[in-house]
Amino acid sequence: MVEVAREPETSIEPPRPKSRRSRVVAGVVLLLLLVLLPLSRPVVGPTFHYLMQMATIALMWVTLATSWNLIGGYAGYISLGNNVFFGVGGYLAAALLVYQGWSPFLTAPLAGLVGLVLGLIVGLITLRTRGPAFIIATVALLLMAALVFDNWELVGGANGLSLPLPGYPREWARVPFYAGMALTALGSTWLSWKVAHSKLGLGLRALAQDETKAEVLGIDTRRYKIVAYALSAVFPAVAGAIWGYSLTYVRPSVFFTISIAAQMVLMAIIGGRGTVAGPVVGAILLVTVNEVSVARFGSSELNIVVTGIILIIVLLFFPLGIVGSLRQRRKLPAFLDWD
């Protein structure tokens, strides 16, 4: 490898003084917005269902991208199979509903716990390697999960499971899913913030820059990576539980596709990997772009092409993402500076 001196991709410069107040204000405004959105029904009228559905989808992607960022951003270990945990959570909650009658809203935390344990086990195996072999293992994990769920008769094989309708009052039918997903997204963002401001986060950023040097400094890199990976599995599983219920069915093609993995990665990278606000910004941006492009072109094939092109352009020209690039130029507005 040719050694070239260059700007580090994720910087660990000491936090510079910034206005604390504007961040608190931004947080309060965001929270208020999330709480007030369901109350907008009398104002927006018949588009209310659509609004709730879009918000739920956006919050789901915020959860997925933010969680991916824990391992892919902070630790710099790119995982192309983290939607496995999303799917396992969805299937677990669905199976418990179908066979036991337990509401996914109650079993969602359980799904998160299972995600954590599964993430720990997978991490123990896949994180024995550095770099490319890890990525390859995550791709294999995803295709393996797709194969298993496609052929597992207990959960309906490729047809999946149909879930009983929840029976909420019609006009508020989407609100519980919205609320659940909002809590999940808040949880994952909180976790991301917590990790970024902990010794764990510092260690992860150090090993993202130079793993050997981090090791020399006495950081137990392997344990740090595995913890980050396991944490990145928790909230996707919770989101999967709620998402499956809101669709009223679970099916391998809903969870275990490469394109979901691609979207997670893309959102985090566009927003800015290794930052707290980045994946949130990226998720909201891409959900909006997708919605517009599907409405306009209506073709999923072209949508894949657009996803690929955006990924390549961002990688080559804006590897730091929106939040990262703005911060580098010291132009990041204080309300987006969550680190």
Next chain:
Amino acid sequence: MIQTLILGVLLGGVYALMASGLTLLFGVMRIVNLAHGAFMVVAAYIAFFLFTELGVDPFVSLVVTMPTMFLIGVVVYRTLFPRLEGSDRYSEMTVLLTFGLALIIEGILGYVFTGIFRSTNPSYNTDAFLIGDLFIPKGQLYGSVASLVLILALWLFLNHTKTGYAITALTQNRTAAQIVGVNVLRTSTISFGIGMALAGAAGSLLSYLFTFFPGQHWQWIALLLSLIVLGGLGSLAGAVVGSLLLAVLAAFVSQWLGSTWSPLTFYLALFAILLVRPQGLFGEKEAV
């Protein structure tokens, strides 16, 4: 028993060809080419249309697919990869880059050719040699032999030509190779082209050995990546041994549990090797 072994070995030969290009790219340039399967499928479509429109035999189509893919490879390498050079985590960056590339190819193929399953059907494809009560499908035999010839040619090229030496030098130490006067950009471009040409050859064979459709390349790439991780990333010998080993194993799994589960062999082998020997059978510790 012996029958399953034969079928496994024949398939393994073809897998080895598919994996050789992939492992070459990693060995020489530390590029993990997630688009390798997608490029194979592109070549398979070329071979398919040459066969159905012009009646060109898949083996003859190698003459078209290999140079075409070589050129595409040169263009792709020159436009996309030099920008990433010197990045902290070059390999990871190349994964994401080729991931994007694979998505673009898949989308375009899906848009142009739709998701219909295709396959060329030359006359020898359904024919077989019978030796005693053993059954040797002609198509797979020819494919396997062609693959081994190409791999041998690659090996001879790497070990007996000046460009081959330069490529090998890059594999061993990029900086040192540059110091002794290897033109790194030119050599890298040629290697990438060769890797793509091998994908092209694999695509021609794929066009009659398997049915294919645009989204199928993910299964191929996962299978091939498992093979080269097992063999040791970047090792040509490892790719060949890994391919033969896993293809035989998968053939037996397929016989015992049904063909649905045979891909699982590759994924489980990948996780097993990561547990036991993360650098792979033929890999050096540093390469991982």
